[in-house]
Each structure stands twice: as structure tokens, then as C-alpha cells.
Amino acid sequence: MHLQSPAPFPQNRPRRLRRDAFTRRLVRENLVTADDLIYPVFVHEGTKRSEAVASMPGVDRLSLDLLLPVAEDCVKLGIPVLALFPAIDPALKTPDGKEALNPDGLIPRVVRALKKEFPDLGVMTDVALDPYTSHGQDGVLDETGYIINDETVEILTGQALTHAEAGVDIVAPSDMMDGRIGAIREALEVQGHIHTRIMAYSAKYASAFYGPFRDAVGTRGALGKADKNVYQMDPGNSDEALREVAIDIAEGADMVMVKPGMPYLDIVRRVKDEFKVPTFAYQVSGEYAMIKAAAANGWLDHDAVMMESLLAFKRAGADGVLTYFARDVARKLQK
Ligand code: PBG
Numbered sequence: 661m662h663l664q665s666p667a668p669f670p671q672n673r674p675r676r677l678r679r680d681a682f683t684r685r686l687v688r689e690n691l692v693t694a695d696d697l698i699y700p701v702f703v704h705e706g707t708k709r710s711e712a713v714a715s716m717p718g719v720d721r722l723s724l725d726l727l728l729p730v731a732e733d734c735v736k737l738g739i740p741v742l743a744l745f746p747a748i749d750p751a752l753k754t755p756d757g758k759e760a761l762n763p764d765g766l767i768p769r770v771v772r773a774l775k776k777e778f779p780d781l782g783v784m785t786d787v788a789l790d791p792y793t794s795h796g797q798d799g800v801l802d803e804t805g806y807i808i809n810d811e812t813v814e815i816l817t818g819q820a821l822t823h824a825e826a827g828v829d830i831v832a833p834s835d836m837m838d839g840r841i842g843a844i845r846e847a848l849e850v851q852g853h854i855h856t857r858i859m860a861y862s863a864k865y866a867s868a869f870y871g872p873f874r875d876a877v878g879t880r881g882a883l884g885k886a887d888k889n890v891y892q893m894d895p896g897n898s899d900e901a902l903r904e905v906a907i908d909i910a911e912g913a914d915m916v917m918v919k920p921g922m923p924y925l926d927i928v929r930r931v932k933d934e935f936k937v938p939t940f941a942y943q944v945s946g947e948y949a950m951i952k953a954a955a956a957n958g959w960l961d962h963d964a965v966m967m968e969s970l971l972a973f974k975r976a977g978a979d980g981v982l983t984y985f986a987r988d989v990a991r992k993l994q995k
Contacts (some may be wrong), residue, residue, distance in 0.1 A: 673954055682868045688904065691784060692967065692972040694738035694993055698784065698940070699986035702876045703727055703770050713873035716945055717952045719984055721747050724770050724918035730987075737990035739778045741782035741830065743982055744770055753807040756800050757792030760819040768826035775827040784824045784830035784859065786815050787844070795984040796874075797881030798835040798891065807891055813840045818947040820844040836891040838907075845912030852861070853891050861938065862899035866892035869920045869946030870967055901927045909937060917982075920944040922969060925976040932977030941973050943983040951985075 677683045691795070694855045700722040701782035702713065709723040714927055722730065734742060746766045752759040759891070769786055774783050790813065797800065811834065820831045831848075833840050835851030841860050846858050868888045893900060905916050918927045919942035932939045951969065955962035966985045973981045 690971060692970045692974055692989065692993070695740060696970070696974065696978075696981060697739045697986040697990060698741045698743050699734055699739050699851075699983040700713060700743040700745060700982055700984060701727060701730065702747055702989035703766060704738060704746050705766060707751060713872065713876040715875050715949050716957065716984065717949075719876065719948075721876060724773055727770065728777055729741070729782055731774055732847040733780050734990075735778055737987060739781075739986055741784050742774065743786070743832065745786055745873075745877055746770075746791050747876065750878070753792060753794040753882070755794055760789055760792040760799050761816065761822055763822050763825065765822075768822055771823060771826040771828045774925050775829075781829075782829045784832050784844075785828045786822070787820045787831050787840075788835040789815060789819070790879050790883075791877045793855040794882060795886070796879040797838060797886070797923045798888065807837075809837050809839070813843050813976040816840050817843045817847045820856075821847055821851060821853070824848055824856045825850070828856065828858040830859050830915075832861060834857040834864060834919075834947065836861065836864050836888075836893070839911070841908045841913050842911035857914045858912060859915040859917055860908040861874065861919055861942075862905045862908040862913065862916040863918045863924075863931065864892050865895050865920065865924065867895065867920050867923075867944070869923070869944045869947075872945035872949045898927060898930065902930060905931050905935055905937075909935060914938065915940060915979075917942060918978075920947060921978075921981065921983075923970060928973070928976040928978050938979045939977060940980050940982065941976070941978040943969065943973070943981055943985070945984070948984045953963075962967050963988075968994065 677687050704721045706723040707725050710720045710726050711717045732741060744767055771783055790796055790798045797807050799807040802808050816835055823831055907918055915938040918924050918942040921941040921943040928941050951965050965967040970981060970989055
């Protein structure tokens, strides 16, 4: 009988390639670069107005004059795109959010100023009504409080056109109404805005990770105990994300997004594998707040976790990431 003697050495030694920094660098499959970053910023009216967002350390709501130097910094750091989110004066909020259609409203003015000062910096705007509605929902309500789809899509289409006319490069519908990508694409084409890109928040989940963002844009109070479960996706679903992405691509989206980010990396991977289109992930406010809070307590190494989290998005298949860390990451990459 042949007695199997233990091998005198391991058959494989994967540690060989990990032994030195040069081989680790040589075989690394994924990298984060400044080109992967989209930097979300919060704007409000006024001049020289900066308000810290308590639940998002390091993030401030800024008036346009204070945003311009931030935009300049992004250009210097090589960040391709800024994403604008408005904190609207509560006096302008209505049940139908019609301030979203004002061609001289906050967002169109900020877009025009940014494109004038920094023509090569990409500007993206959110298409959704929540910053503009008195109830904090992303659409308009019927008498039962249900968010009605088609009437909302009409308003969103007007909002997207208003942004396009102001010169925005990318509109990003984050509302999760049915049919909005098709309606917006058609309106953009008809009005001659053939270059306006659409980044669709295609797989946007009804997530508790958006809490700090709602502080930042000032919708948490209006929303109260209400949720967005009748339009944003159920966190239990995965195949449904693929159906949503397929619809948005068919309706004319140039890029798609999964949101939130880190807890939904499985969705990012499935979307990228299935569709092979430019796919983005949003490292949302709650993810940012968790890392900040743990780092502030000395429980996590801030920069190491920040960089690892970004790398994880790339590894999962994301082409880019919306992250409040964008400037910190880009600065670190420059060193
Ligand atoms: C609004 C919108 C939200 C976010 C981006 N656009 C919040 C929401 O849907 O309630 C969340 C971003 C974040 O948490 O960082 N439609």
C-alpha cells in the first residue's frame, strides 16, 4: 500500500507575490485615481455663508461665492465632476415643488457661474423634488398621500430642462419615478440639448443611510416619520435592480448608478457584469458619517479606511464613485 507522505513544501506559495511592495504594486488589479471621483456639494443662498452639517463632519453648506474656491480646488486636484445639491429656503417650498422649475433658482444660477468660471469642470445636478417640496418627498402627492408618478415625471422633465438650459453637463434623476429617463431624454433631444448626459440613479434603495444627507439639504424635518418605500427600492431585492437598470438604459441613460454604495457592492458587481455600461456607486452620507464617527473615536484609521473603501468600489466594478471624501482622496493620491 502506498502511504501518502506529507509534501515537504506547500504546492503553491501565493505569498511570493506579496513579499515585496514592487510585486504587490505590479500585480494589483484595481486602482483608485482622481478620475474616478465625483464630489457632492451642498449649496444655499447668500454670500459668505458656510454652515457645518453636524452629522457629516468636514461637510459644509456653502453659498456660491464660497463654492467657487472649492470648485477651483477640485480642478487642481483633477476631480472630473462636482454634483450639486441645494438647501432651498423653506419659504420657497410648496407641495408641488415648483421652485424646481425656476430658471433663476439657486441651482441654475450656481450651474451658470460654475460653467463660466471653470468650463472644464463637469457639473452634475440632482433631478428630484425633495429639496423643493414642503413635505420632503421626491414627487407630488395625491389626496391619500401617495406619490403620483406621471405628474411627477412631468415636473422632473421641466426641472432637467431648466438645468440643461443653465448649461449643466450631467443631469442625475434620483427620484425613482417610472419612465422619467425616457421623458427627460426625449425632452432634451427635442429642445436640442443633445450633449446633456444622463446619469440615472437606477438602483436607488429606500435606505436609512441617507439620514445625514437629509440634514444637509434640510428635508429631514419635513419628511418626519414618512419614508420613501413606495418609490425607492426594497433593500431585500437584487434582481429588481437589474430590471431597473435595463429600463433606464433602454430609455436613454448614458450612465447608471447604484445607491447606497458599500452595503450594496453585490448590486454594483451584478449590474456591471450584466450590462457593461458606465456604472457608478454613491458612497452616501450615512456611510461617510460612520467612517468619520469611528475615526473621531480613534476606532478606525481615517485615511486607511477611506482609501480601502474607495478601492472596494473599484474592485466591485464601479467606474467611479460619488463620495464626500473626494477631495481628501484626491489630495492623498497627489502625495
Ligand atoms: C434626493 C437624494 C437623496 C440622496 C441623493 N439625492 C436622499 C433621498 O433620496 O432621500 C442621498 C445622498 C446621501 O445620503 O448622501 N432625491
